[in-house]
Amino acid sequence: MTNLRRLLSYIAPYRWRFALAGLLTVLSIVGELATPWLFGLTVDRGLTSGQLRPVIFYASLLLLMQILRSSMGYLQWIVQHQVGQDVIRDMRNELYSKLQALPTSFYRSMPTGQIMSRMTGDIDSVLEYLGWGMLVQFAAFVSFFGTALVLLFIDPGLTLVLFIPLLPLAVIVFFFDKHIGPAWEKVREQMGELTTVLQETISGVRVVKAFAKEGHEAGRFGSQNNKTREKNLARARLEANAFPAMDLMIGLTFVLLAWHGGQRVMNGESTLGTFFAYQWYLWGIIWPVRFMGWIISMMRGALSAAPRIFEVLDTPIVNQDREGAIELPRLRGEIEFKEVDFAFEDESERLVFNGLKLHIQPGEVVAILGSTGSGKSALINLIPRFQEAKTGQVLVDGHEVRDVTLSSLRRQIAVVPQESFLFSATVRENIAYGNPAATMEEIIAAAKLAQAHDFVSELDKGYDAVVGERGIGLSGGQKQRLALARAILMNPRILILDEATSAVDTETEHEIQQAMEQVMEGRTSLIIAQRLSTIKHADRIVVLKEGRVAEEGTHTELLARGGEYAKIYDLQYREQDEFSEQILAISGQRAAAAD
Known part of the structure; x- marks a missing residue:
């Protein structure tokens, strides 16, 4: 019930329109209750009189009532759908805004397919129920109890007899409600798994084709698709068991009406008009009961989707503005890490940084090197607060990054990631x-x-x-x-390049490098690069190892020391350095020959 109450809270801003839809529903049902009564009068006072005038009079009243009832139904349908669409728009906006605010660690643990399933299928299930299913449910209750009162007033004895099949019907509805909820939950979870496989395959289509794994991926999708089919068939079996049983009980009601009601008419205990009116009224009992299984299935679908949506909405936002956060003034570009400890949330016991200390001057170009897992990307992610330090301080121009607003911080930082989106x-x-x-x-x-x-x-x-x-x-x-x-156009005070030229050839990288020297002039730049040519142009090279700065200096200084940088150079860069020099020499010869 907690999830239902929370869903209902989204209706609160539109409560007056929702109340109007409810009032129109009640008026429409009052019209439904009056219609059989007028039909009975048409039969008893019109047809039995042998005169056309009473028939026309009561038939005209009947037509007027139908027009009024249809008008109420039309207005109610429009209003309730407007409310439903407004509610779902608000929920989608809230969910999307939350997804934008969540830290990158959330996306490490939540597959994209699961997120898409929540944003589309689960939201649609909630829309079905809040948009019109809830008012149909309300109309069913009003119709059932209103019709029951009218029938008891018309003929209490016959009504009690006709209610006999409704007792086993209530039992069927109870057990159906008990089992259909868990069945819908399994369907929703499996749909998330299916969407995940679909999203991964489409996003990685080049890899799939490169390794000729189309058949494998088709099999993987087919496996999840079969599981989805089985979950839906299990749900459908519950509905198939319940709905025909409900129809059987409804059929028995009409059998009892024909037998017992017919006897009362023949015995003079009731009129023919009452018999026909009673038959019409009986549908006011039957349709709510018949629809109840379907409405319960819809409600359970929405209530199964709600926790999946609320799971995202309730995920805490780690890196948000603190109370009292200030607007960051125009930066000079000084960066400092003071005794920083950092670990990923899903691996909190393994420290990536352990007491990291690093000071970068305004306008300095710094290349960050280190083996895989040394924390190169983590270091640059701490500056714009894509990640949060566990302890210590990350400062820009002396301001702790957690004490300034995210927007004012990130407006002055441009990031070019390794995977250019x-x-x-x-x-x-x-x-x-x-x-x-x-x-x-x-x-x-x-x-x-x-x-x-x-x-x-x-x-x-x-x-x-x-x-x-x-x-x-x-x-x-x-x-x-x-x-x-895109990064250049922002005119940032701090420029972060995360292997930003890894996908270009050596000659193009050389051209970009010459241009970037103009761009980086006067602004602080941090570079993670695989190409030695990029590293060589840095004012300073910082080598990370075991969560700390192992050494720092220029390319020439670090080679002369024969330390960690020299090892990395011999393993990764020496051959690349020699090859790049050959390429540039050939390019120079071609240019000279062209002149």
Whole structure:
């Protein structure tokens, strides 16, 4: 019931319209209760009189009542659907806003498919019930008890006889309600698993094709699809067992009416008009009972979906603005890590950083090196607060990053991640994502600096060309250059490059590097790179090991020490360094020959 109360709380802002829909429902049912009575009068006072005038009079009243009832039903349907759509819009917005605010650790533990299932299928289940199922349920109760009172007033003896089949019907409804809820919960969970497989396969379609695993993935999807089928069939079996049994009890009610009610008419204890009215009234008892199983199934579906939605909404937001957080002024770009301890939430016992100390001067270009798992990405994620330090301080211009607002902090930091994500929008919109007010001239200038202008100009519509989902129509190098242009356009005080040139060839990287020297001038830049050419241009190289700074200095200084950097250089960079020099020499020879 807690989930139901919480769902109902979303109706509170629209309670007056919801109450209006309820009132219209009651008026519509009052019309339903009056209609059989008027029909009975048409038979008893119209047809039995042998005159046309009373028949026309009562038939006209009957027509008027039907028009009024239909009008009430139409208005009620419109109002309740408006309320339902408003409620679901609010819930979707709240859920989406929460997903935007949740830390990256949430996405490490929650598969994308499960998130999509909650955002679509589960929300739709709630919409079905809150949008119109709840008022249908209310109408069913009003109709059942209202009709029962009218029938008891018309003929108490006959009514009590007809209620006999309703007792086993109540038992059927009780057991159906008991089992259909868990069945719906299993369906919802399995739909999440199916959506996860679908999302992974579509996102990783290139990998699937590269390894010729289409058959394997089809089998994996087919397996989850079969499980979904079995869960739905199990639910359907419950409905198949319950609904025909309900229909049987309803049929017995009509059998009793024909037998017992017919006898009372023939014995003169009741009129023919009353018999026909009674038959019509009986549907006011039958449809709520018949619909009850379906409504319960719908309600249970919504109540099974609700905890999955609330699980996301109740997830605590770790990195949010503290009370009293201040707006960060324009930065110079100084960064300092003071005795920082850090661990991922799902591995809280394993410290990535243990007393990390590092000071970066404004405008300094620093390359971060280290073996896999040394914390390179964690270090740069702590600055814009994508992750939170367990202890210690992360400072920008002397301000603890947790004491300033997230928006004012992140507006002054541009991040170019290793995997360059592009939206399904135009090239211009992708570049201007962080600075929508930028002029076309500024966008083109940023693209030129990122060495993206030439290939963009060759596209059919240039900067107005629509990039496919996740930039699927572009090469890896082209996507990275657009991501660089997006960062450049923000004019950040702190620039973070997380292997941002890993997908471009050596010659293009050299061109980007020359352009980036202009971009990085006067602003603090942190670089994680696999290419030695990028590292060499840094003012300082910081080597991480076992949660601390192992050594730092320039390329020449660190090689001379023969320490951790020299080991990494010999293992990873020496051959790359020699090969890059050969490539650049050949490029220089070609350029000279062309001149």
